[in-house]
Amino acid sequence: MAPAPGEILLVAGARPNFMKVAPLLEALRQSGRLPSALVHTGQHYDSSMSEVFFHELGLPAPDVHLGVGSDSHARQTARIMTAFEAVVLERRPRAVLVVGDVNSTVACALVCAKLGVTVVHVEAGLRSGDRSMPEEINRLVTDQLSDLLFTPSEDALPNLLREGIDEKKIHFVGNVMIDTLLRHLPLADNSTVLKRLGLEPKKYAALTLHRPANVDDEKSLGALLDAIGQLPAELPVVFPVHPRTRERLAAYAAAGPANLRLLDPLGYLDFMKLIKDARLVLTDSGGIQEETTVLGVPCLTLRSNTERPVTVTEGTNILVGSDTALMLEECRKILAGQGKQGRIPRLWDGHAAERIAAILENQLA
Ligand code: UD1
Numbered sequence: 001m002a003p004a005p006g007e008i009l010l011v012a013g014a015r016p017n018f019m020k021v022a023p024l025l026e027a028l029r030q031s032g033r034l035p036s037a038l039v040h041t042g043q044h045y046d047s048s049m050s051e052v053f054f055h056e057l058g059l060p061a062p063d064v065h066l067g068v069g070s071d072s073h074a075r076q077t078a079r080i081m082t083a084f085e086a087v088v089l090e091r092r093p094r095a096v097l098v099v100g101d102v103n104s105t106v107a108c109a110l111v112c113a114k115l116g117v118t119v120v121h122v123e124a125g126l127r128s129g130d131r132s133m134p135e136e137i138n139r140l141v142t143d144q145l146s147d148l149l150f151t152p153s154e155d156a157l158p159n160l161l162r163e164g165i166d167e168k169k170i171h172f173v174g175n176v177m178i179d180t181l182l183r184h185l186p187l188a189d190n191s192t193v194l195k196r197l198g199l200e201p202k203k204y205a206a207l208t209l210h211r212p213a214n215v216d217d218e219k220s221l222g223a224l225l226d227a228i229g230q231l232p233a234e235l236p237v238v239f240p241v242h243p244r245t246r247e248r249l250a251a252y253a254a255a256g257p258a259n260l261r262l263l264d265p266l267g268y269l270d271f272m273k274l275i276k277d278a279r280l281v282l283t284d285s286g287g288i289q290e291e292t293t294v295l296g297v298p299c300l301t302l303r304s305n306t307e308r309p310v311t312v313t314e315g316t317n318i319l320v321g322s323d324t325a326l327m328l329e330e331c332r333k334i335l336a337g338q339g340k341q342g343r344i345p346r347l348w349d350g351h352a353a354e355r356i357a358a359i360l361e362n363q364l365a
Contacts, residue, residue, distance in 0.1 A: 009091065009096045009097070010038050010096075010097045012040055013042065013043035014104060016102070017100055019053065019176075019287075020100055020123065022058070028361075031358075034364060037063040038059070041108070048264060049243065053268055067083075081110060084107065088115055094118065095119070096117055098142060101138045105121075109145045110145060118364070121142050121146040122176060123175075124156060124160065126139060126307035127307055128306060130304075135286070143165060147169060148360075150356050151172045152175040157172065171355075173352045178294055179350050184272065185276075187269050188269045188273045191273035193273050194277060197263075207260070209284055213303075215244060215245045221248060221254065225257060227328060228257055229257025229258070235279065236259055237259055238261050240266045280299070280300065280335075281297055281299045282299075283301060290315075292316055293315025293316050294348060298339035299315075300320045303319060305319070314344075314345050317342075
């Protein structure tokens with residue numbers, strides 16, 4: 001379709017981006033004041049990592065698909081930039097909106113900054129302080145290049161001010177990922193995933209693992225899987241496996257302990273049902289720390305830092321890092337009914353995308 005004059009281009013590339021752009025596109029299209037189009041970079045391309053989310057979240061087919069695929073960081077970022085530059089030159093958007101902290105986010109922000117196109121970053125200001133994580137580099141660079149920064153939690157503002165970003169560009173709006181969660185909970189509740197897997201609510205744990213620091217090192221991954229093998233046998237650990245992790249497990253010929261159930265990646269609705277009804281969640285994901293906080297499910301994060309500290313200070317999250325003894329101790333507490341209680345952070349109320357759309361329309365339409 002030909003580009004609409006004055007449109008805003010929304011960019012999504014990897015799995016955690018899709019649930020962030022869905023409510024934004026919907027809010028913009030509902031009010032109709034600012035034309036929008038969707039670009040998929042193709043950073044994630046397996047149907048279970050991409051297509052299923054378009055289908056379940058009611059996302060329209062992308063207006064542009066860059067089809068970049070996997071590669072090293074430099075090559076993947078460069079391929080996205082090269083392909084996206086041509087799109088921006090052709091469509092001449094009023095602004096480009098990027099979400100989160102993946103390679104697609106920083107690549108498209110950099111293209112626009114060089115072409116003088118307004119950059120909008122949703123989920124700005126999150127910092128783990130750990131520059132060994134590629135996402136931290138992506139966050140720092142994207143926020144420096146952005147003209148409008150929408151923050152999900154109150155910890156983000158001081159991070160941005162410390163980096164010299166003008167407060168006038170920053171708006172605290174809440175968490176768009178939680179918009180999607182709250183909207184889809186009734187549908188997720190109808191998911192048959194527990195039945196299909198023969199699981200009963202609160203009688204299993206859910207695990208996700210894909211950070212290079214956890215899965216690309218054979219020793220770290222082995223230690224983690226050994227620790228999981230020490231959990232009580234009556235608590236099966238259900239593990240939808242990310243493609244990166246699947247590759248590593250195959251390379252190390254690691255099958256995992258007997259209480260671990262390896263699955264293919266799940267769609268959004270099945271996965272939300274799985275974590276909502278879990279006794280506890282073990283993860284190294286960013287978004288799942290937030291989702292468990294809202295669902296009130298105890299979460300043990302297998303990282304020593306988090307860019308989402310509000311999930312620890314207010315939510316149900318505990319950082320256990322690579323300390324497997326601590327992880328087992330916290331699991332035992334949860335099983336004994338002493339899991340961490342939390343509250344829902346401010347503005348994680350299902351209306352973040354509407355607030356963002358209203359500000360964008362005021363400033364850009
Ligand atoms: C990316 C993001 C990470 C995010 C994660 C969520 C960056 C730097 N990282 O990590 O922040 O938490 O997505 O999933 O952007 N692969 C497939 N099929 C796919 C996609 C990937 O098989 O559809 C395999 C490929 O072998 C690829 C590997 O997974 O090399 C890693 O994919 P990549 O997009 O580079 O990073 P993720 O680990 O998915």
